[in-house]
Amino acid sequence: MKHIVITGAGPIGLYTAIMLKKKGVENVTVIDPRANNYTRPGYLNQNIAGEIAKSLGEAINFPPESNRHIKDVERALYNIAEKYGVNIQQRKFSGFTPGGMEVTDTLGETVFLPCDLALDCTGARRVLVHEVNREIPENPFPIESLFEKPEHHFIAYVKVNSEDIEMLNTLSAKLDKQYDDIANINHVLALEKLRTEFGWPYFSEPYLQFKEMGKNKICFYFEIPPNLPATQHKAWLQALLKMKRLMRKACWPFQQ
Numbered sequence: 596m597k598h599i600v601i602t603g604a605g606p607i608g609l610y611t612a613i614m615l616k617k618k619g620v621e622n623v624t625v626i627d628p629r630a631n632n633y634t635r636p637g638y639l640n641q642n643i644a645g646e647i648a649k650s651l652g653e654a655i656n657f658p659p660e661s662n663r664h665i666k667d668v669e670r671a672l673y674n675i676a677e678k679y680g681v682n683i684q685q686r687k688f689s690g691f692t693p694g695g696m697e698v699t700d701t702l703g704e705t706v707f708l709p710c711d712l713a714l715d716c717t718g719a720r721r722v723l724v725h726e727v728n729r730e731i732p733e734n735p736f737p738i739e740s741l742f743e744k745p746e747h748h749f750i751a752y753v754k755v756n757s758e759d760i761e762m763l764n765t766l767s768a769k770l771d772k773q774y775d776d777i778a779n780i781n782h783v784l785a786l787e788k789l790r791t792e793f794g795w796p797y798f799s800e801p802y803l804q805f806k807e808m809g810k811n812k813i814c815f816y817f818e819i820p821p822n823l824p825a826t827q828h829k830a831w832l833q834a835l836l837k838m839k840r841l842m843r844k845a846c847w848p849f850q851q
């Protein structure tokens with residue numbers, strides 16, 4: 596029986612391993628130094644558990660009160676993969692060798708791992724694909740971007756007290772109704788402040804989105820000026836939020 600090695604124990608690597616096992620492939624190994632150490636906070640579509648459960652024919656057990664983070668899916672898939680007997684190793688792919696690959700463990704020791712078929716599930720890194728392209732001069736797997744990455748976008752998870760969360764939610768609900776001439780003037784003044792104090796180069800308002808992420812936590816996703824030093828990131832977010840508040844004339848004592 597062929598030995599399949601999947602590089603990457605993120606959602607796709609684990610899902611693929613489970614599906615191979617379900618199809619009767621005996622020898623499935625997954626390698627990833629991050630395996631079973633899942634901490635990613637990325638927020639998920641609420642339907643994801645149902646979708647995965649339906650396609651795998653397995654119950655997906657999220658912890659109670661979970662906010663459906665990527666780490667919850669990874670942990671659930673890891674448990675299912677273990678149940679199906681997938682061999683999961685905390686090792687990193689380092690290169691191909693005849694009959695297999697070299698993998699490095701968490702102590703830095705490199706060993707040979709036999710492999711008949713290698714699957715690249717390293718996400719955007721595409722570690723194996725790059726390695727094949729490096730080894731074979733014809734560059735068999737050319738990689739092209741589907742779209743230009745947005746520049747200067749930033750994500751911040753911020754602890755916020757419950758009163759401020761309530762204010763934020765009220766604020767976003769009232770956006771259209773409260774916009775008037777005074778708000779317009781405030782908008783221009785606040786935007787000018789962002790331009791002069793932080794070097795925001797545009798005349799349009801920076802993009803800002805926020806979403807509640809569990810108890811007293813908000814995820815802000817926003818644009819920042821190019822080359823803004825890290826020491827100014829917090830002040831930038833505060834200024835951005837202040838601008839939103841001025842525009843809406845809301846009484847909003849947001850301090851964080």
Ligand SMILES: Cc1cc2nc3c(=O)[nH]c(=O)nc-3n(C[C@H](O)[C@H](O)[C@H](O)COP(=O)(O)OP(=O)(O)OC[C@H]3O[C@@H](n4cnc5c(N)ncnc54)[C@H](O)[C@@H]3O)c2cc1C
Pocket residue numbers: 602603604605606607608626627628629636637638639640665686687688689716717718719720722
């Ligand atoms: C900044 C950012 C924020 C995101 N936020 C969200 C979000 O909020 N919600 C959402 O749904 N999606 C989000 N995404 C997208 C989501 O992370 C991906 O769609 C998803 O993780 C892809 O899963 P994957 O299994 O293909 O790859 P990944 O999850 O990237 O897994 C790849 C795995 O390969 C491993 N690996 C890498 N190199 C090696 C190697 N040499 N040897 C062995 N293993 C290796 C890595 O450790 C990793 O575990 C975000 C992505 C980014 C970059």
